[in-house]
Amino acid sequence: MPYSKAHKDKTREKILENSFVLFATKGFEGVTIDELMKDCGLTRGAFYAHFASKAELYREALKYRACSTKLANLKPDNTSNRQWLSLLLNAYLSLDHVNGERTLSCPLAFLAADINMQDDTIKTAYAEVYYGMNTAILEYAIGYCDCDEQDVLSVTAMMIGAVAIARTLQDKASIDNLLCACRREAGIKLGGI
Structure with missing residues (x-):
């Protein structure tokens, strides 16, 4: 059974929030997708369900944090x-x-x-x-x-x-x-x- 839109949105927000914290403390180069997803308690595959690249995530995390x-x-x-x-x-x-x-x-x-x-x-x-x-x-x-x-x-x-x-x-x-x-x-x- 596929995940609901609400679940997907909540997962995306979790990834954005955790990635901002990691990027802010370690910089873009200091963060790996594996480290980020482990920090979120998710798999690497879950990353690609939401983002095409780490650069896209960085950009979206920046905008997400600005909105909050x-x-x-x-x-x-x-x-x-x-x-x-x-x-x-x-x-x-x-x-x-x-x-x-x-x-x-x-x-x-x-x-x-x-x-x-x-x-x-x-x-x-x-x-x-x-x-x-x-x-x-x-x-x-x-x-x-x-x-x-x-x-x-x-x-x-x-x-x-x-x-x-x-x-x-x-x-x-x-x-x-x-x-x-x-x-x-x-x-x-x-x-x-």
Whole structure:
């Protein structure tokens, strides 16, 4: 008896989630299909029921994770754009995010060093996620501050870079200082949030 669509979808999500974590910690080259499927408790054959290649999985895992970040969530009705952007900024530039809490991990920061070594389709997916992040932040910011696309581009680049750099630092005080400085600068650029 064939598996139901719901079962197939759940299996695909499990593969995407586990692969993002492995790619974020080991990079594209450091992860094998066998290792990934073992981590999921599945067979290698199950991989090919969902993906044609590891590169396709990498691209899809990047997009999947981007859709499950806090920024991709809808703003609660009782929250102003300014409050929501402040919450997003504080969550993104936080120690929990740097440490890789699964619900916060942004693929832009966690795959930043690895993405340049990938093919053009993966780079395109990364760029689409980046542009989506900029668009979302600009839409929230336009309602209350006098910032433009250039301001948002500089803020998002700083945010992504700060988390990527903070993940390499060993000293908690240095990480806290970096995140605090970037929260302050981003807040200034985005209308004093």
